[in-house]
Amino acid sequence: MKTQVAIIGAGPSGLLLGHLLCQAGVDCVVVERAAPDYVLGRIRAGVLETVTTDLMTRLGIDARMKAEGLVEAGFNLATNDRLIRIDITALTGKHVTVYGQTELTRDLMDAAPGRGLEIVYEAGDVALHEIEGDSPFVTYVKDGATQRLDCAYIAGCDGFHGPSRKAIPAHAVREFERVYPFGWLGILADVPPCHDELIYANTDAGFALASMRSKTRSRYYIQVPLTDRVEDWSEDLLWDELAARFDPISEHGVTRGRALEMSIAPLRSYVFETMRHGRLFLAGDSAHIVPPTGAKGLNLAASDVAYLSDALVGALKQGDDAGLDGYQAKALARIWKAERFSWSLTKLMHRFPEDGAFEHRMQAAELDYLASSTAMQTAIAENYVGLPL
Incomplete structure (x- = not known):
């Protein structure tokens, strides 16, 4: 079988790129490699920047997102007894949309x-x-027979554990990590x-x-x-902990219910940083991971795809390789800014084991x-709603 672009991975980044x-x-x-139901079972992000919603609109696959997504004009940072609302619409003129990654993936699959x-x-044993x-090619096993594409x-859109990144030789690798x-x-x-609206809380x-x-569907997390x-955690124990943290500061209080899913991430x-090697280009989680603080993972994948799709179209339709040559630098410039925001918000809102009274006071x-600082709130709002492409 022959094609112009082989896309590895049918998560949001691979499907967006394909469309x-x-x-x-x-x-x-x-x-x-997985079945459709397994792909849809990955319960992850739910806050979409305009870069992501604009891509869905550009594709004309946005009807359900517009009907069911929640448009959010702000979010909250909190301490034990105080909410600090960041009015992102007033500060930036933009908004975010709450729409689950599972639903976005389903829309792309269905279309x-x-x-x-x-x-x-x-597709097993993808290589x-x-x-x-x-003349690159991909092999995989389907229904017991080896296939060649x-x-x-x-385009490697197969996540952190996929084969695409691993195909890049060690001498070409540049990577950075903070666990x-x-x-x-x-x-x-x-x-x-x-x-x-969402509440990110730093509590004792x-x-x-x-x-x-x-x-009618809520997603809660606590640091463990x-x-x-x-x-180690029963549902009742977790609901007790959530109620203790959010009942004093939330508008409606925590409503308990049966868990559809519980997990620790x-x-x-x-x-x-090696997002291009030869004819292989990485996008999404295959090239970067951010802490979920700030909801940047899926949105970074979408910006990668926006850059990469334009570059591939330029090369294959106009014979212009400039976009492909500049893809890595262009993507990394936005990636590192998003990494900085997620890292700084994680540092601000979590209790680190090594921190003491001084760090807590800071x-x-x-x-x-x-x-009380409009300038600082504006900087956070600009990053939260998504930096321009």
């Missing part, structure tokens, strides 16, 4: 057959070949949110987040040590200054 290329008349095939986007699911030459370029000494214990439940007991996927396991900041002083 954008198809819309521009570029042939592509998406290769995904694929009608748009001519071919997706090969349950990349000849990425440094002029020849292409002009490969945080805690994780987030999360619970998803069909209950109304405790507040109409540690960080907590109150967020939502809709007006890396030694904790999900089995470790936190890291990671950048793989956090309190910064939050107190933030509460």
